Amino acid sequence: MTDTATRSINLLTAVPGPKSRELVARREASVVAGLGKATAIAVDHASGATVTDVDGNTYLDFVTGIGVLAVGHCPPEVVAAVQAQAAKLIHMSALVATYESYVELSEQLNAAVPISGPCKTLLSNSGAEAVENAIKIARAATGRQAIVAFDGGYHGRTLLTLSLTSRTFFKKKFGPFAPEIYRASFPYAYRMGLSEAEAVEESWAAFERMLIAGVDAEAIAGVIIEPVQGEGGFIPVPPEFLRRLREFCTRNGSVLIADEVQCGFGRTGTLFAIEQSGVEPDVIISAKSLAAGMPLAATTGKASLMDAAHYGGVGGTYGGNPLACVAAIATMRLIERDNLLGRANEIGQHIRQRASTWLKQQGRTALVGDVRGLGAMLALELVRNRETREPISAQETLSLVDQCVQRGLLVMRAGLYANCIRLLVPLIISDEQLDEGLDVLEEVLIG
Ligand SMILES: Cc1ncc(COP(=O)(O)O)c(C=O)c1O
Incomplete structure (x- = not known):
């Protein structure tokens, strides 16, 4: 248990407090209803691993803006880089002229x-x-x-990426979706009730069947996969499955695309999660923790492929904005300077160690059925029955998330059945803060 003197969580009012309620009411009157929110709090400021709301309540943040803040909230080095850049050049557009931060970050x-x-x-x-x-x-x-995209995969909410995204909850009335997208079986061993090796065989057999019954191999431009599924419930792709996809793409002349938007940039203990499988993709996508909260994403790949788009065929007004580029350069420096990859592994081991006891305990309203992920990218899958693995409902998971928030810990759901709690702690978190947050989770889940 955490010593009260070193506690980070400090709640002054009921959660949400009166000022949060007031601001959320204004949001509801002025912002579209379709923009969901994981918590009912309104935030004023944040630093490191903590967030303070408009009522002065301080929370530990195990969501970090959905996995964006590996280096924590507002690290001084990133703030200084952004402030200095803002005084010099806020915007140019790489479609208009060249500036060094865009080039340096690309290099x-x-x-x-x-x-x-x-x-x-x-x-x-x-x-x-x-x-x-x-x-x-x-x-x-x-x-x-x-x-080709996979069951349970998440790639975004624009219409092409929503077409690639699997979970129907996100899609509802938004069709028609983009054509020429084929969905393959993902080796989700826990929910298939199989060992990892068996799940690979089953999904691979389905992949081969798809080439006969679904799409001709010669038509396949690319295969896109998250090396650790994010929204799908933090499921690492078994390395053997990635190796088979690599062999298929090489043999077939298709592009293997690793979507590392959520699992990339240090979270799994290597800069990119796919490194741990030894498989080389052709193209890799980074975002989230790349720029410590500045809006930035990168598509990086073999030069021969990347140069295939015609001159003027890619780009946008803001892409690679100078403020975001300097934030990313500072973030990469921090990841290296503070050995955050090593820290991700330590955090992951510590969470696993504590959560492994929960796997054997009787939960208050749900059971921890599976603890999984890679490095510090970990989730708990919650079930009603450990034998049948029946998921708890999305509403029940939400209620557990609410109970954590009311005790001062921000967490968020994930999973095809919305029955997972994902842990995306900042990699700069202290041991005491990590245990303080895990104590809250344990209290809510186990009692
Ligand atoms: C794997 C993956 N790909 C793509 C996206 C879309 O990123 P964004 O929300 O920045 O558009 C996400 C977002 O969560 C993601 O997890």
Whole structure:
């Protein structure tokens, strides 16, 4: 248990407090209803691993803006870089002229990605935009149209990326969706009730069947996969499955695209999650923790592929904005200086160690059925029954999340059945803060 003197959580009012309620009411009157929110609090400021709301309540943040803040909230080095850049050049547009931060960040990403040979980078504003760029480039490079995506995959909410996204909850009345997208089976061993090796065999057999019954291999421009599924419930792709996809893409002349928007940039204990499988993608997508909260995403890949889009065919007004680029350069420096990859592994081991006891305990309203992920990208899958693995309802998960928030811990759901609690702690968190947050989670889940 955490010593009261070192506690980070400090609640002054009931949660949400009166000022949060007031601001949320204004939001509801002025902002579209379709923009969901994981908590009912309104935030004033944040620092490191903590967030303070407009009522003065301080929370530990295990969501970090949905996995954006590996380096924590407002790290002074990033703040200083952004402030200095703002005084010099806020916007130019790489479509108009060249500025050094865009070039320097691209050089650094080209050198950092786990892809051999010369690489090139295209910057954009969001994960979805970077995914769209990867698809456009794969199509331009191969002259083919079909894209294979996976069950449970999440790639964004623009119409092309929503077409790639699997979970119907996100799609509802938004069709028609983009054509030439084919969905393959994802080896989700826990929910298939299989060992990892068996799940690989089953999903691979389905992949081969898809090539006969669904889409001709010669039509496939690219295969897009998250090396650790994010929204799908933090499920690492078994390395053997990635190796088979790599072999297929090489043999078939298709582009293997690793969507590392959520699992990339240090969270899993390597800069990119796919490094741990030894598989090289052709194109890799970064966003979220890349720029410590500044809106930035990158599509990086083999230069021969990346240059396939025609001159003027890619880009946008804001993509690779100078403020975001300097934030990313400062973030990469911090990840290296503070050995945050090593810290991600330590955090992951510590959470696993504590959560492994929850796997054997009787929960208050739900059971922890599975603890999984890679490095510090970990989730708990909650079930009613450990034998049948029946998921608890989305509403029940939400109620558990609310109980955590009311005790001062911000967490968020994930999973195809919305029955997972994902943990995206900032990698700069102290041991005491980590345990304080895990104490809250334990109290809510186990009692
Ligand atoms: C794997 C993955 N791809 C793409 C996206 C879309 O990114 P954005 O929300 O920045 O558009 C996300 C967002 O969560 C993601 O997790």
